[in-house]
Amino acid sequence: MNDFSTAAVLYNDEGDAATAALWHTATELRRLGFHLGGLLNPLDNQGRHINSRLVSIADGVEFSIFQNLGSGSSGCKLDGGRLAAAGAAVRDAVQAQADLVFINKFGHAEIENRGLLAEYLAAAAAGIPVLTTLPCAYLNDWRNFCGGEGVELAADADAITAWALAAIAERRGAGI
Numbered sequence: 001m002n003d004f005s006t007a008a009v010l011y012n013d014e015g016d017a018a019t020a021a022l023w024h025t026a027t028e029l030r031r032l033g034f035h036l037g038g039l040l041n042p043l044d045n046q047g048r049h050i051n052s053r054l055v056s057i058a059d060g061v062e063f064s065i066f067q068n069l070g071s072g073s074s075g076c077k078l079d080g081g082r083l084a085a086a087g088a089a090v091r092d093a094v095q096a097q098a099d100l101v102f103i104n105k106f107g108h109a110e111i112e113n114r115g116l117l118a119e120y121l122a123a124a125a126a127g128i129p130v131l132t133t134l135p136c137a138y139l140n141d142w143r144n145f146c147g148g149e150g151v152e153l154a155a156d157a158d159a160i161t162a163w164a165l166a167a168i169a170e171r172r173g174a175g176i
Contacts, residue, residue, distance in 0.1 A: 005167035007151035008134035017155040018133040019049035024157035037093020038102035056089035057102050090119035094126045099168045103132045111141045129167035
């Protein structure tokens with residue numbers, strides 16, 4: 001058995017279907033009584049994910065993670081301090097030994113050893129399965145991060161939920 005299970009839902013577009021599939025999985029797992037934590041981007045009324053905000057899976061608290069750089073700015077809008085504050089939702093889930101943790105995306109910030117990378121590593125150290133989304137452009141970086149052990153999934157809610165249930169069962173079978 002692996003000490004840690006992680007899966008990424010791959011996408012080539014904006015990631016709306018991948019995010020929606022993770023929300024579906026979170027809803028189903030919660031319905032089944034599992035203890036979940038982590039962060040996902042909320043969805044708007046048209047089913048598009050909102051990049052500028054994160055929502056705690058555990059309690060619904062929303063976090064704004066972008067800074068206002070003003071019109072015409074081409075710099076990175078991600079506010080590292082706000083993202084670190086939001087990351088408390090993941091750290092709390094790890095501390096509470098959640099059955100599964102969601103992290104909205106493995107992306108550019110994590111590749112640069114920023115973003116929610118420390119939270120990924122904390123979940124790994126605790127043996128907690130993690131589900132995330134992954135832009136296909138970062139697939140090689142993801143594979144390097146996971147040492148070839150990460151699972152890659154399509155945006156199929158049923159398949160994602162099945163993976164999550166198996167990962168939780170494997171962890172529980174190991175007595176964790």
